[in-house]
Amino acid sequence: MAEVITAIDTALAKLIEQETGENVYLCYQCGKCTSGCPLAEHFDYTPNQIMRAIQLGQEEILSSRTIWLCASCQVCSTRCPQGLDIAKIMDQLMMISRQRGIKPAIPAVEDFLQVFHRNSKLLGRAYEAGLIMETNLRARDPLKDVFDLGLPMILKGKIKFLPSFVRVPKRVERREVAPNEVAYYPGCSLHSMAIEYNMSTKAAAEVLDLGLVEPKGWTCCGSSPAHKLNPNDALRMPLENLALIERMGFDQVAVPCAACYSRFRTTLHEIRADPALKEQGDEAIGYEYQDTVEVTSLVEIMAERVGVEAIAAKVQKPLEGLKVACYYGCLLTRPPKIAGVPHHEYPMNMDRVVEALGAEAVDWDGKTRCCGAGLAATVPERAIELCRWLIDQARAVGADCFAVACPLCHANLDGRQLQMPDLEQKMPVLYFTQLMCLAFGLDPKVAGLHKNLVNTYPLLQEKGFIPPS
Numbered sequence: 001m002a003e004v005i006t007a008i009d010t011a012l013a014k015l016i017e018q019e020t021g022e023n024v025y026l027c028y029q030c031g032k033c034t035s036g037c038p039l040a041e042h043f044d045y046t047p048n049q050i051m052r053a054i055q056l057g058q059e060e061i062l063s064s065r066t067i068w069l070c071a072s073c074q075v076c077s078t079r080c081p082q083g084l085d086i087a088k089i090m091d092q093l094m095m096i097s098r099q100r101g102i103k104p105a106i107p108a109v110e111d112f113l114q115v116f117h118r119n120s121k122l123l124g125r126a127y128e129a130g131l132i133m134e135t136n137l138r139a140r141d142p143l144k145d146v147f148d149l150g151l152p153m154i155l156k157g158k159i160k161f162l163p164s165f166v167r168v169p170k171r172v173e174r175r176e177v178a179p180n181e182v183a184y185y186p187g188c189s190l191h192s193m194a195i196e197y198n199m200s201t202k203a204a205a206e207v208l209d210l211g212l213v214e215p216k217g218w219t220c221c222g223s224s225p226a227h228k229l230n231p232n233d234a235l236r237m238p239l240e241n242l243a244l245i246e247r248m249g250f251d252q253v254a255v256p257c258a259a260c261y262s263r264f265r266t267t268l269h270e271i272r273a274d275p276a277l278k279e280q281g282d283e284a285i286g287y288e289y290q291d292t293v294e295v296t297s298l299v300e301i302m303a304e305r306v307g308v309e310a311i312a313a314k315v316q317k318p319l320e321g322l323k324v325a326c327y328y329g330c331l332l333t334r335p336p337k338i339a340g341v342p343h344h345e346y347p348m349n350m351d352r353v354v355e356a357l358g359a360e361a362v363d364w365d366g367k368t369r370c371c372g373a374g375l376a377a378t379v380p381e382r383a384i385e386l387c388r389w390l391i392d393q394a395r396a397v398g399a400d401c402f403a404v405a406c407p408l409c410h411a412n413l414d415g416r417q418l419q420m421p422d423l424e425q426k427m428p429v430l431y432f433t434q435l436m437c438l439a440f441g442l443d444p445k446v447a448g449l450h451k452n453l454v455n456t457y458p459l460l461q462e463k464g465f466i467p468p469s
Contacts (some may be wrong), residue, residue: 022085038073038369114369173248221259222263303352313440325366
């Protein structure tokens with residue numbers, strides 16, 4: 001019998017450490033990354049197998065499906081007992097694969113990342129109509145999502161046909177910030193496919209005397225495509241927006257989009273840990289960032305800055321009898337060293353807001369499980385599968401609807417139900433700010449309820465929150 005010799009090549013591990021600072025040899029194969037991964041069953045290499053392959057120098061993983069199918073939900077990075085940022089390592093493997101000219105195992109992912117990143121850099125903000133059309137034209141079944149989801153969104157007025165062209169202004173007027181004001185960075189989605197989130201947020205804030213000031217000339221944060229394709233852009237794009245807010249005189253920014261929130265918080269975490277990276281970022285934006293801006297999710301702003309007592313005091317029509325599954329998604333709480341919020345596996349801020357409105361926030365185990373939004377435009381069957389799991393779990397505990405705080409989660413949970421022919425009853429998906437507007441006694445149209453794809457009116461009429469049409 002021939003002797004089998006295993007040769008360990010550390011070149012890939014050294015490259016990973018050089019580019020990310022992550023030492024894969026800390027991994028001792030506990031398997032927690034894999035046991036928590038919502039997509040592990042669809043990978044050709046599970047997350048712990050990826051770590052082991054890097055340790056052994058098995059570069060065939062650069063051709064794997066796993067690195068392209070990873071949804072960047074951060075569960076692996078959150079639960080690693082050694083503190084390895086496994087999601088960041090996955091991103092780096094993708095970049096190495098591309099640099100070496102290896103054909104992507106899932107070309108649609110590569111196409112989406114490239115189109116999004118190109119458009120956001122060229123135009124300053126994401127152009128969703130162009131993104132949808134170009135990525136679908138590159139797909140094998142180009143018109144499916146256009147008719148299933150694109151057309152309903154167009155009919156609801158949630159897609160802007162013309163792109164914006166925006167640049168961060170070179171000169172910024174510093175203002176006197178009132179005690180009730182915070183900067184408001186809506187992100188690209190709230191000006192288009194998540195318009196109802198923007199509408200309901202502004203309406204609820206007005207009732208609460210919370211001044212939301214949107215900086216003129218804000219640009220795209222880069223979202224996932226930047227940190228998967230170009231680390232320099234992943235640093236520059238969030239930092240130039242934080243610098244804009246700082247130059248205006250604000251010390252706090254409310255961020256309604258979970259992806260934007262994550263990119264801002266990640267950038268701050270990285271420049272605080274690495275002075276050389278901070279210097280690189282300052283040079284890229286032409287400004288020495290003073291790090292005076294606190295990045296806060298909209299849920300945190302409402303629950304902590306405004307306060308649940310103040311919210312309860314404004315309630316005119318309590319949402320009694322409504323059972324709500326509060327869904328936080330991946331990035332509002334993970335990884336905890338980035339998000340910096342307590343109870344990252346079972347957060348409660350949105351629950352507290354919902355209960356202040358008079359509704360019941362149900363206990364359930366899907367609060368932070370991935371909905372697959374990162375794959376919605378590229379591998380929709382996986383997104384549908386993950387959304388279906390969430391719907392079934394919420395229904396099982398008696399929820400009437402979802403409350404969400406992220407435009408990507410909402411678009412996925414709300415829209416993908418249109419592609420579930422076997423779903424007996426669709427579940428309304430409302431932004432938590434839409435529920436606030438209802439409880440404050442505002443007109444449903446002010447809350448943008450007519451913009452939701454899954455009709456919210458039958459449930460709300462049944463509960464007596466809005467009059468019959």
